[in-house]
Amino acid sequence: MASTPSTTLATPAYCNWNLEDASFPEQFAWGASTSAYQIEGGWDADGKGPSIWDTFAHQAGERVFENQTGDVTCSSYTLWEEDLKCIKQLGLTHYRFSLSWSRLLPDGTTGFVNQKGVDYYNTVIDSLLANKVTPMVTLYHFDLPQCLEDRGGWRSGATVEAFDAYAHFCFRTFGDRVKLWLTINEPYVIAELGYETGIMAPGIKEPGTGAYLSAHNMIKAHAAAWHTYDEVFRKQQGGLVSIALNSDWAEPFHPNSPADQEAAKRHIGFCLDWFATPIFMNGDYPVVMKSKISAMSKKQGYPSSRLPEFTPEEKMTIKGTADFFALNYYTTRKIKHQDYACGQPSSTGDKEAEQVTDPSWPVATGSSWLAVVPWGLRHLLKYIKDTYNHPIIYITENGFSQSDPAPLDDSRRWEYFRLTLQEILKAIYIDDVRVAGYFVWSLLDNFEWTCGYSSRFGLFHVDFENAALPRVPYTSAIEYTKVIANNRLMNLHG
Incomplete structure (x- = not known):
């Protein structure tokens, strides 16, 4: 991982390449992304079973901003035609959305199929294709069926089997038309916030073990689903399957400090590489994770490492189970080395790396954690190219939020x-990164997890106070439409 400051990456120089004349590659995927719980509403409509987010948001307490829920949100379950109008207005070539596992399989198993859920997603897929928009479908975006969580959720190996059966069902049902699949969205977030700190659904707090165990099972579930597609469906359907991994870029707080340089490497190691190393490289966890967690576990009196181990057979099954690299990028952090005093076990303590936001970086008004650092994406893309054998990369999420109420003229966000798009062009033309597409998060203002409706990422404004839930384009949507139509950035300098 690079430890030099951001300004030193641009080699070779721009001698024979002009940013203003550059187009994006032919067939570049221009997209926007959403997820089922965040936009669909209809949380108990037409036979849908409860998910962990239904349960989490309905529980008393201040888990979510102003106790808001996704019960209705954008009501895309009944207003899909309005979403389609937005997609057509933008001129998107691709649209990424997720399937609600519990809308299709109410108890999480294939024992009972909810046909109305199948009909809904058939309508979405067929209408996208009728308008020459390619669907990219995520099987799992944070909303585990509550029935499966009641039996252990991602901490249970039984969920690996249930996910594989669910994936098989989806490939069989929709794979004749869907050619781009993502198994799990942001397993890092699910593990850390769902099973370590409990900030997000299902709200489990198991510091030092919960994240590692749930991640272990998600990696195995992803690999099982990939093999199911590869062995049963790929020859006939001809699609591609990957997993959506999120990561910050990390810069050493003191660029010349060896300790901070190593801490920055650990930050990437305990986030992106945690999942990418086993899936894209060798079937096993990064060496830095294995050594740090083992050493810390020993100091804390554990008989063995808190990080689970893959068997030799599992390693062989996991390695190479991705057909492209799907990256969600939002921000960059400066990283300091931080000694941990071996108190209560935690994944944060294992990492021994403190995150710092540079005060000179602007921060998105709707998300205090989101420092806007476009050049960090270029660094991360170059890192992925160099580390993971030059894969084809789709940027499956990137966005900046506004606080509510959000002005329609979001010129600052545009x-x-x-x-950011300039940095992607530099990655393509200077760093030779194979970026195949870019998806804005999100098509619509929606339910932003624990932020509820206070954080607005949409290209289209949604008036949640109006029962009709009208969608109105922000300035960024209008400008994004121009970029898509021309396959290049327009008016680079204003």
């Missing part, structure tokens, strides 16, 4: 998108 400037951040524009700068």
Whole structure:
């Protein structure tokens, strides 16, 4: 991982390449992303079973901003035609959405199939294709069926089997038309916030073990689903399957400090590489994770490492189970080495790396954690290219939020998108990164997890106070439409 400051990456120089003249590659995927729980509503409509987010948001307490829920949100379950109008207005070539596992299989198993859920997703897929929009479908975006969580959720090996059966069902049901699949969205977030700190659904707090165990099973579930597609469906359907991994970029707080340089490497190791190393490389966890967690576990009196081990057979099954690299990028952090005093076990303590936001970086108004650092994406893309054998990369999420109420003229936000797209062009033309597509998060303002409706990422504004839930384009949507139509950035300098 690079430990030099951001300004030193651009080699070779721009001698024979002009940013203003550059187009994006032919057949570049221009997209926007959503997820089922965040936009669909209809939380108990037409036979849908409860998910962990239904349960989490309905529980008393201040788990979510102002106790808001996704019960209705954008009501895309009944207003899909309005979403389709937004997609067509933008001129998207691709649309990424997720399937609600419990809308299709109410108890999480194939014992009972909810046909109305199948009909809904058939309508979405067929209408996208009728309008020459390619669907990219995520099987699992945070909303585990509550029935499966009641039996252990991602901490249970039984969920690996249930996910594989669910994936098989989806490939069989929709794979004749869907050619781009993502198994799990952001397993890092699910593990850390769902099973370590309990900030997000299902709200489990098991510091030092919960994240590692749930991640272990998610990696195995992903690999099982990939093999199911590869062995049963690929020859006939001809699609591609991957997993959506999120990561910050990490810069050493003191660029010349060896301790901070190593801490920055650990930050990437305990986030992106945690999942990418086993899936894209060797079937096993990064060496830095194995050594740090083992040493810390020993100091804390554990008989063995808190990080589970893959068997030799599992390693062989896991390695190479991705057909492209799907990356969600939002921000960059400066990283300091931080000694941990071996108190209560935690994944944060194992990492021994403190995250710091540079005060000179602007922060998105709707998300205090989201420092806007477009050049960090270029660094991360180059890191993925160099580390993971030059894969084809889709940027499956990137976005900047506004606080509510959000002005329709979000010119400041569009400037951040524009700068980000410039960095992608540099990655393609200077760093030789094979970026195949870019998806904005999100198509619509929606239920932003624990932030509820206070954080607005949409290209389209949604008036949640109006029962009709009208969708109105922000300035960023209008500008994004121009970029898509021309396959290049327009008016680079204003």
